[in-house]
Amino acid sequence: MLSEALVWAIFLLPVASFLLIGGVIRPLGPSVAKAAGYVTILALGVGFVLSLWLLRSHAHGVVYDFAPHLWLNLAPGASVQMGLLLDPLTNVMLVVVTGVSLMVQIYSMGYMDGDESFARYYAYMSLFSASMIGLVLASNIVQMYVFWELVGLSSYLLIGFWHDRPSAAAAAKKAFIITRIGDVGFLLAIIFLFFQADDFAAQGLNALHIPDIWTAAAPIAAGGAGIVAGGALLWLCLGLFAGAAGKSGQFPLHTWLPDAMEGPTPVSALIHAATMVAAGVFLVGRFFPVFSESEGAMMVVALIGAFTAVFAATMGLAANDIKRVMAYSTVSQLGYMMAALGIGAYNAALFHLFTHAFFKALLFLGAGSVNHAAGTFNMMYMGGLRKAMPFTYWLTVIGALSLVGIFPLAGFWSKDEILLEAWLGTGAVETSVSLLVFVLLLVGVLLTAFYSFRMVHLTFHGEFRGGGEQELHDCEEAGQPAPTGVSHHVHLGESPWWMVGPMVFLGISAVIAGWVANPIGVKSVFGLIPSHWLTDYFASGLHDGHHAPPFSIAMAVISNVVALAGIGLAVLTYAWPRGFTNTDPLTRGGIIHAVLAQRYYLDHLYEGVIVGRVFYRVVAAVTDWFDRNIVDGIVGLTGWISRNVGSLIALAQNGQVQTYPLVAALGGLVIIVLYLILG
């Protein structure tokens, strides 16, 4: 039996770290700021160990639902309880979160060294880790929402960490608001569940307790309660998916994620690549038993996921900012996961989530390392860094290959499994839908390969194009403000070990994380890892867990060929013309390139047109005008009338003594006449 206290400890350690840094270390001033980093690393290190221990001792097929603690009693059949729900999904998430987080914290010791808000950074990081851990452990949907929002808050704080940069502050706001739009869906789903509280109560269930929701969604025939079904079920799922889409940057709520790269790079690595953005996938995974009861919902999830996978990848083609390329890649990969969930490939999706966390974190940390040297994120000013920073180069290439899905790296296994499931279909959605998803995802593979190696080439190959210094110079000439993250600080050389160390760890993970799952179905790897261990482990968390399909060499070949084709295309485009200087050959794509570079004008549509023009200048302005002139105007008018009617009556008061009895007599006569008329 697992100890509840130890599970709590995983969550409470970063909380304690946050409080310690916020309440003690930061007020003490910069002299002790370093301690913040050690405290955080310690907390997460212990957490990581504990998570591994949990993973080790977690028996298959068991969902640990520790007795919850009452937080807020709402109604019979609906109470908010703070509890721990430990199933394989949670367990793996814990490992990912604490593991990646730990690496990122270590990396940050180098990356953030010398920043004046070092302690604040670690405070936020601790807060984030705590929230994320709380999110994955939550056993109550409101509890989950609480941490969901806190994750959003810490993300906001971290994106806007360098808040004196207007673009950072704006990006933070944008991230928060757009994810909040999705959160409204989540909230409505919760509200909707509360609405059903009476039915839950009748079955002795709690409408807000997650396992009870699973039960409620399952049809009676399948041993469930069948409380939520049909259209209601669809709406519930769509609400939850809206929340997931916001957090995981699914179309059309993806626009915040590239902008979120305004935060420090480790933040991007941890939050906007490995963990928080995966929370959306986690949410759908968490409620997979509910989603799987609604084919409509599944279809929506699958199609939006697959579309996003391709859609984001295309935007990645035209991005020049290395972190933005990563960001689009992240959106795209999250699309893979969503698509996988949508077609019912629960195991594969979570497997991909698992592997993605490592290689994507690695890629981001690599980007950060590059930035450390080149002083810019703009790939147009990089080039030739291969020699200066070999570790970074090779680690990035490993990450890229893993991302593209080249055998035998981690990304290959998980992506391959998704493609295979899509090809074969799981029965969760119509076969035509899963085939469509398959085609889209395959296109995605090609695009992924292209932009990944475009990035590798532009960054590391060719000649060095001047870095941050040159960019600042160009911006000055063009009279534009310099983008954030650009500095004169250019020193071509490898990053410190604080940074390289975690990258090495992640690089190793990016290689072996796929094997950990034992995806081919070898009976046992070194006698430790059973066949299809990870996917089966995931499946064991579900009531009717679906086992991974057997490994298909054909599919592996197809995906690898497509991937290699993409890589080849990139090499052809960027390595062939020896004289590549500053102009991206893709700009020859003309309007298509422009559309891609401008992110399909969606940001413009959202911010410029909908929010700026339609909402702010029209709706809000009209309402404001209405408030000032009509609502308040009526008030003013009433006052004006009462003041001036008084003056008007006073005119009769002309000082002539005889007018007064005249008016009085007239009044008397009027009274008589009124009486005679009205009786």
Place this chain on the structure above:
Amino acid sequence: MGAEWFKDVVFWALSVVAIAGAVGVVMSRDLFRAALLLATVFVAVGGFYVLMNAEFLAVVQILIYVGAIAVLFIFGVMLTRDVRQGNAPNRLQIPAGIISGLLLAAMIFTAVTTDWTTLAGAGLEAKSQIAQTQAVGIVDIEAAGRLAESGLSEQEVESVAGGGLADLLVGEFVLPFEAVSLLLLAAAIGGLALARGRGR
């Protein structure tokens, strides 16, 4: 007094004098003349009192109104040296005329249409009931009814009138009688204080 027709003739004559005099008072541009016309009206009204067997009142009317008030007016007119400036109308003539006309119409309508006798009879009956319950005196209602039917002779009314007035003034109405003295005192003090002006 005389026969009924004679009374009628006198009544009409007095009416013409009174009304013409009144119109003269309010129309005359000459204040002095207005004051004299006013005295004429007072006299005519006194005549009406005599016609209605209220001789005592007529005497009071002549003494106070003609003897005091009219004279006061004439003094006032002379002292303010405003006689020749005259008695011009103000701008309210038309509305004032309309209002007065309407009020007159209402009054005449009331005077003509109201069945005073019936109602007054009912009132007296009720009054006598109150008198009974208050034990102030006993009223023979039947007798009152008989008398009402037959009508009172002139002499009877006259005797009733002549003997009672003074009694009433020092009897039932002794309080207002005393109060009026205070009123006159106040008016005298006030009038004197105001008329006397600044210097003492």
Place this chain on the structure above:
Amino acid sequence: MPSGFNGLLTATVFLPAVAALLLATGIVRDARSIRWYAGIVALADLVLSVIVFVLFQPGGDRFQLIDRFDWIDTGTVQASYLLGVDGISAPLVMLTGLLGLCAVFVSFHINDRVKEYFIWLFVLQTAVMGVFTSLDFLLFFLFWEIELVPMYLLISTWGTGRREYSAMKFLIFTILGSAFMLVAIVAVFVSSGVGSFDMTRLLEPGGALDASRAALPLGVLFWLFFIAFAVKLPTWPVHTWLPDAHTDAPTAGSVMLAGVMLKMGGYGLLRVNAGMFPEQLANFALPIVALGVISVLYGAVVTLRQTDLKRLIAYSSVSHMGLVLIGIGSVAVVGGALTDAGLTGAAMQLFTHGTITGLLFVAVGILYEKTHTRHIPDLGGLANRMPILAGAFLIAGAASLGLPAMSGFVSELLVFFGAFRAFPALTILAVLGIILAAGYILWMIQRTMFGPRPARWDGLTDASLVNTVPVALLVISIFAVGIYPAWLTDVFRDGLEPIVNAYNLGIAGSR
């Protein structure tokens, strides 16, 4: 009928007034001593109000800590001095004590007519506490009206901008509202079988007025009361006094105005409209919730356009108080027993909005004290110079937009939970308001605290220790409610339980 004389409430309510009286007699003279005197008195009153809250035992008598003596009893007119708290009012009394202390502390920089200033502040506090504790309609109305005078003077004397206009507007609006309430109170009083101003009798189970003995139709009475409370709350479209009054009031005035005086409106709705007119409220819930939703969205949209910090917060208050109406409208739930979620949410919203907006105004007050501007385009990048202030803004902002672990979340959630059962579509509309809330709050923080800092703010210093006290108090209260709300919701729920029962009985009875 409750009786007895405990004395604690009387002390709590009148301590500030007595202190004001002493101040008026001139026992302390120089400005510095007056400030500390005021601080001590406010602290003492906070302690008393916390004692009130702690001594109030949920599950005990409905009204506790009763102070009563007969005031007027002529046979036809009966009124008594009757103070008491139930679950609804006990937290609000504490809130008043808390914000009273904060108001004193943010007023330390006042140099103009210090003595008068604190006198009026104390009178205000007594009046507001009186409103929350009086259980006699006449007394209730009396306190309700008394409160106007100090507030008027505070705004018009120590305010800024068009202070006289704003003060007058505040006054006229409120008096207009209370005029309607007066009619209603009088009508309730003369309704046959009532004959006294005792509120507890009308609140007893089965004590509600029935149509046959009411002097006016019950619906009319309901709306008369509603108008008065809606103006105070304030509800669209009678909200326009609020932005003006908030903007031009001195900081403490804004804190008290937003923190506790708006709550008087919500309290009235819960106490009178929900408590005494259950059937009418259920019937008229739709228009009321519609007004609430309009307030939420309209307030939020207008907030987006504001460039004056205080005005912005004021409009956000309009938006947030709309939630109170929505929560109250949850009583119209059909097809199932009413849960107390919506009403509890409305009550919680009163408390939480008090602390959150109080904090926002405190923060703006500190900012204004340092920068002498509230015009958002003039500001920017202050977070580096004033981390405490930025923290206050962030926490208050986050709480205001309903982030969990902070108090605003709990009340919003409860309101939505409750209201959705009665009016799903309208509730969804209102939920959209939280996106707008995120918009204006973050926009405000971004433009004032973040981004590049104009050079003229380089010399700014952070909030002083005196200013940090109210900030800390309010932050603690925000988190205290946010992290473990049950200590408060349980008390509110205890107060609302009789109301909920009445509705459930009524629904059961009518079927």
Place this chain on the structure above:
Amino acid sequence: MSLESMLVVAAVLFCVGLYGALARRNFIAVLMSIELMFNGVNLTLVAMGRWLAPYAVQDALSAVLTGQVFAVFIITVAAAEIALGLGIVFAMFRNTESVDLTDAAAMRH
């Protein structure tokens, strides 16, 4: 001669007086007009008493005479009013050199 005719004459006197009181500029003329009104009232009162007499008997005698008593009082009060009125006329004349009411409109609106 009848009650009605007497009442009509009284009403005419009253209303003519009212007209004069409303439409004359001179203070003294207005006072005179008011006297006309009082005379109209007095006539009405006495006429009422006179024609009510048939219904007044014995001790209800006072009913007849009340009208006359009333008239006596009104005459007396009128005298007092005129006395005071003239006092005010003098005061006004001293202060403003005018007894024109239309001019006496320093206070208005």
Place this chain on the structure above:
Amino acid sequence: MNAYDLYLISPPLALAALAMLVIVVDLLTRRTGLLVGLSFVGLAAPAALSAWQVADLTGSGASELAAEGSVVLHTLSIDKFSLFFNFLILAAVGLVVLVSTDYVRRMERLQGEFFGLMLLSATGMMLLVSANELITMYIALELTTLPLAALAAFLPNGRSSEAGMKFLIIGALSSALMLYGMALIYGFTGSTRLDEIAAALSAGAAAGAFPFGSMAILLAIVLLLVGFGFKMSAAPFQMWVPDVYEGAPTPMVAFLSVASKAAAFALVLRVFYIGFDALGGDWWVLLAGLAALSMTVGNLVAIAQRNIKRMFGYSTVAHAGYLLVGVAAVASATDSETFGPSSVLFYLSAYTAANLTAFFAIVCIGNRINSDEIYDYSGMVRRAPFLAITLALALIALIGLPPTGLFFAKIYVFAAAINTGESLMTWLVIIGVVNSVVSAYYYLRVIKVMFLQTPIHTERVRASWPVNVALGVATLALVWLGVAPMTLLGAAERAVSVLAGG
């Protein structure tokens, strides 16, 4: 006329005697203080006599004093109702006398006449409140009005004589109209006594097709109302009020605004409740209409005023409206008919306290700064804190805010109106409360000017001690009625039991 009659009329008699004594003393000495002292202390006599009568009434348990063969009782009714007003009038005149000290001192002459006339007017009021017969009412009314008309013209300036002229002409005209109404009543019922009129009307009322049963009664009631309307300063008979308030000597205006009004309302209550009770449900509609008109006109026009006395003139019109709401509330269909009139009594008392306070402050300030313009009151709180605070308190009271008597008074009046159950009355109440809001605007403006604006002069405004005492007593009464209204409410309810019985 016997000894008992003398006892019955002893309070007004004592007051009249005092008036004459004051005038005589004035001939002998020039000392203002002595005159004030005499006038004030002398009021103890009528007060004591009234108290004796109250004790007598309470002892016998009767509703009014009565005796065999008393002639006075033909025209007067000495009951709790009239005694209530006796005290009100005495209190008002006493305080006004005190507060006149400074004012009169500046007049140099005619001081005795000033107090004498005021006391004579008060005598008239005392008679008026107990009169139960039309002739007595008329005489009392004139005794009330004529000295006040003289007082209005007392100052040696054009405005004062203009005020006196207006007061006199309006008074005389309204008297004439009222007298015609009385004549019609007399002709119709054969009596001038209220109880007999009531009995006659109840016997013959149902007769005609006209409202009130007869055109004569209709005309009579309207004409009476025109006459009473002038005295009550109800719209549309109110137009003389602001002019007279502005021009007349301020202490006299203070007296006029409260005592005269109180007496007029006492008269209206008595006439309508006792005399026209039988006419039932018709006349209250008329009063309700006048109430609405008075409140609205008074408040709206007051907003535009710059002269504080003039503003109070309109304010008094508005308050006449509130009072008329109470008077109209007699149409009560339910239990206690005393609710309406007793609310009027309480309102009058509270209004007396509030208005006297206000006017006393104005007397002091105006006397010192020689201006009644509101603007000149700027920063008065620094020049005269006591005066400014009392004035502010009075203004708050006039709005109807606690902690003042008028707060209860308004509630009480409105309660009476709603208690009738008539929807028209509910509307009237709503008009009333909305009007209270409007009134807040102009009352508060004065407070604002006094408290918030910077003073034009820095010279302190002081008053002598009798003035301060009077002001203090009035303020105390104002607050006392707000804090502990019980005593007076009880007295008012006992007082109006007479009317219900009638």
